[in-house]
Amino acid sequence: PTVSAYSKSNPYKAELITKQRITTENANEVIHYEIDLGDSGITYEAGDSLGVYFLNAESLVDEFIKHTKVNPADKVKLASGSEVTIKKALTEHLDVTETTPQFVRAYAGYLAADGKKDLAPIVDDSAALSDYIQDRPPIFIVADHPVNLSAQQLHDLFRPLTPRLYSIASSQEEVGDEVHITVRTVRYDKDEKDYQGAASGFLADRIEEGDEVKIFIEANRNFRLPENGDTPIIMIGAGTGIAPFRSFVQGRQAKSDKGKNWLIFGNQRFTEDFLYQSEWIQLHQAGFLPKYDFAWSRQGDKKEYVQHKLAQRGQDVWQWLQDGAHFYVCGDANRMAKDVENTLIDIISKEGKLSAEDAEDYLNELREEKRYQRDVY
Structure with missing residues (x-):
């Protein structure tokens, strides 16, 4: 990509062109934002983040x-x-x-x-x-x-004040001079006063479509699609951790890549916060999402998280890894990413008939080959 004149120290004043809530009133507020890059010449790759400057309330x-x-x-x-x-x-x-x-x-x-x-x-x-x-x-x-x-x-x-970074949810091959982000609005209260997260509240409550927002691209070279479009990928995301995978699959579809895509996504309820639901259905029907699993933690009797779906699909995960798949995780670093990693080590140990230590070595090899990549926060 060409080097743009815009950066963290010289952000671009971009126009917010779309702001759309993509969860119901009963769920955490998650908003899909589309930002116009105009003639800035800004380019980005799937896996990059968008830096957003904001004002405090x-x-x-x-x-x-x-x-x-x-x-x-x-x-x-x-x-x-x-x-x-x-x-x-x-x-x-x-x-x-x-x-x-x-x-x-x-x-x-x-x-x-x-x-x-x-x-x-x-x-x-x-x-x-x-x-x-x-x-x-x-x-x-x-x-x-x-x-x-x-x-x-x-x-x-x-x-x-430092700008906040959000995983980009669009592929430039698909959306051209736009960049999309998926943001959960942080809201809390004390003594009957309402408060918001600094950047998420600024975006949700204080700017509207047509307003300007100062942005820049933060490259993330450690979260990249395989260079070969025929390589299969397994994507695991919870909540707004879905964002870069929308970008991944958009890009692969735009380039007609042949590699198989498998998404494992988790959130609270299928009916309330299935982010980008209609897009995933269309991608599946078009053949660009042949395999998918969804985990809902508040739907039904038992709490199901992405690591549970992963464990249930152990044989398939191992087969995909044998076929050269790259494995991606995006979302909460403290719990989800740790649980997914432990589950993955268990799968490698069980399906590969390896000791726990050898399974960890196997995972480290995947990491060194850039076949196991995480975007966690």
Whole structure:
């Protein structure tokens, strides 16, 4: 691909052309976004990610200002050296939604200087601290323990804002000068106030079709289709982890590749959040998705996840691997990807009649041959 003039440090202002919710009201909100690359000359490959810049919600910024009694017009010095008002810094330049241990330690220090020891026991115990920061955004901590700060002190609590990366859900061979992403909107509440994830909330609530969004491509050379289009592929994705596989199969169909495609997808309910359902059915009917399995964790009596489907298909998985298949996993790193990997090792051991150690060696060989690739987050 040609090198584009646009990058993380020089993002392209692209137009959002489509915004469509693809789950029902009863499910987690997942939105399909289509972005126009215009005449930017931006190119990407299946497996790449889209970097998205965003602004923090004004209501959230105002809450930080209220609890710390900062004057919103006071000037602060950014990490880059330039000066802006604290309100502008909080809106455009700082990551105010991610809680880090450094944030809690610094905030505990401000409280202690004010004679408040509220967070002292937590910062002195690293296990308690890592527990405390789980699912607790900075605003919850500041709201629970307000303290008067200077504008610069408030600024210094946060890291510079970094764009969020989303796996690309389209193939340029199919969609041309567009790029698609699949985003779950993060929503939570506290004391009857509603909050959103920083980037997912910006996309869902604060920009509409026709508005501009600053984007760039982040190449991912460790998540690539096989060079030979005849090679079979097994794709395992849960939730929005389906995104790159839409891109993979779109691209293979556009190029009329002969390699067989097998998708194993999991979500909560077939009826509520089967992402891109009609497209998968069409791809199957057109012969580009000969094999598929779906796992639903909240449909029916027993919870079924992708690793369960994988285990049930052990013989087929082993046969595909013997036929040279590449194996891809996309989604949650903590649970799903670990469970899938353990299941895969079990299959290799059982079907290949190998010891657990030899099965792990086999998987490592697949990894070195770029036949086992993961895009996990």
